[in-house]
Amino acid sequence: MxxxxxxxxxxxxxxxxxxxxxxxxxxxxxxxxxxxxxxxxxxxxxxxxxxxxxxxxxxxxxxxxxxxxxxxxxxxxxxxxxxxSAPSTIASASADAWPPPSIQMDNRDLDPPEPLVRTLEGVEQLAPGETLVALLPREPLFLFDELKARGLAWRGTMETDGSYRIEIRAVEQEPSP
Amino acid sequence: MLGASISRWTMAYFAAALLCLLAGLTAIAAGFGYPQTGLRAPETLVIVHLVAIGWLSLLILGALFQFVPVLVGKPLRDQALVLPALLSLLAGLGLLLAGFLRLAGVVEIELPLLAWGGVLLAAGFLTAIWPLARTMLDAPTLPLSARFVATGLASLGGTFLLGGSFAFVLSGVTATSTLVELHANAVPYHALAGFGGWLSCTAIGVSYRLLPMFMLSPDTERATGRVAWLSLSMALVLVVAVMPLMVLVGAAAGTKVSIVLAVAGALALGSVVLYGTDIAFFYRNRKRRKTELNLRAAGGALVALYAAIALFIAAAVRGTLDVHAGAITYLFAFGWLSGLGLSQLYKIVPFLTWLECYGPVMGRRPTPRVQDLVVERRVEPWFVLYFASVAIGTGALLAEAPGLLRAAAATTLIAVIIIIAELILARRLHNVAPEARLPEGARVPRLFLPAASNR
Structure with a gap:
């Protein structure tokens, strides 16, 4: 230390x-x-x-x-x-430095599943290696499966007001078709 | 592993449950069971168990396999048990109903059908509870809604232990005096454990999460909710454990029973009043101004809950519980539990269908909205008819008008058929404009079987 x-x-x-x-x-x-x-x-x-x-x-x-x-x-x-393993902070990626987010979005006041849709729409616009930060109304449990299926890295934190902040990073290389 | 995915067999549970609801309403409309026969007559028990196990329990279990992982943020454990549990429950229910029909003299089979049915039902419920309990144990802390569900599952255990012992007595497998004594005195606790504990407690728990989620209300835990859970749990300990034990040791007599039941009643009443204030809080503080049909219909279910409780209190005060138990149970089962169940199915089924179908293309291609899967204004009158006919049916039971009850049940049946048809249309993406229905990469869901593979 x-x-x-x-x-x-x-x-x-x-x-x-x-x-x-x-x-x-x-x-x-x-x-x-x-x-x-x-x-x-x-x-x-x-x-x-x-x-x-x-x-x-x-x-x-x-x-x-x-x-x-x-x-x-x-x-x-x-x-x-x-x-x-902690419930309030989960991540698919290690905590090494990510670039500052290219896209920031506040999806807290949308009806489910719109927060997921908007977030993934944003993700699709990212260039390789870029990141997106989205605020969601709650821990997006159905999103994690989608992120996993799409091979995206993310890290998320439960905010003090019960909402959820997720940072998602597009893969460095385009996935092979 | 984290997160939740679509529960594979939930739609199959829902489908089986809805078929049992149709069968139960058909039987009432046909004049089978109470009030043509007694409240404890085997014919009535056929309908009660068809509704309580076949419809409501399968509905809630199907919903829990989907929602417990969402409530606690952990994937469902031991998913392989979900289908065997359904099959065991359906087989057990079939035998149980056949056993009651044997008691009624409708079928003549010299076999202990009730006992076999009881064993299969117990096995089915245990097989269903296991994955849910293990999933909840994975969570470091249980949110309020999950604590209600845990209390509900514990009540379910009490319900089928009592019910199982009755089944052994009624099928003549055992004549042990304590079990005979239990059957003679503990049937009301079996019913209270089932309707008030297992079914209501889980319904309240799921609604604590589901309603604020779809209203966009703040769903931070409130002290009122915690007290509601605590007092309902204590009431259920008294009714599901203490009272049957008092019967077993021969101490259930006179004022002692009245005192325990009065305390349990006061605790339960306090709990549902607090629950009501919480739901009202969610409603007042919702960010979404326009309410959807599932929410408006849930309002009908809540009115039925409080009306059933008011009837219960009035009958208890006037000493007419024996006379009016049928009407109160009818309103509780069809107004509150079934009303809430149908109203939330109308949201859950399109939502899960949307997720299953469009999840893979979310964000990549334009997708319809969830609300595009349903046409609320077409279904709304049928929900109105549903609640109105249940109210009339309750009134008919109170007024001892069996003909009116049959007509009301037939009307309820028609409303349910239309609502089911609308659910099927939602599942089939029928209401989505054809050009938007299936963007490339979307998966067409099957009606009630799971998709062949999960990508």
């Missing part, structure tokens, strides 16, 4: 009334193996403990004055295997 923390200060986002969740998850996704995340927030981010806990991170939080908090999320050795 001699690797430096990755620092992320979400206090400006929070003070502007924003939602830093995706920024935090992006930062987590970009962590090097074994690297921990030092997060600064304006409150003790309890919901994150659960989310990152299921990804194998142990939080250690302390108040640093003015109601602000510093939390260090340290990965445990079994982080990778936990990540695959």
């Amino acid at each position: 001699n690797m430096p923390h990755r620092d992320l200060d979400v206090r400006p986002i929070l003070k502007e009334g924003g939602e830093p969740f995706s920024v935090i998850m992006d930062a987590v996704a970009e962590l090097k193996p074994g690297q921990s995340l030092r997060l600064f927030a304006t409150f003790k981010p309890i919901p994150l403990f659960q989310v990152l806990g299921s990804r194998g991170f142990t939080p250690s939080a302390r108040e640093i004055g003015n109601g602000d908090w510093e939390v260090i999320f340290t990965p445990s050795d079994i982080a990778t295997s936990r990540e695959l």
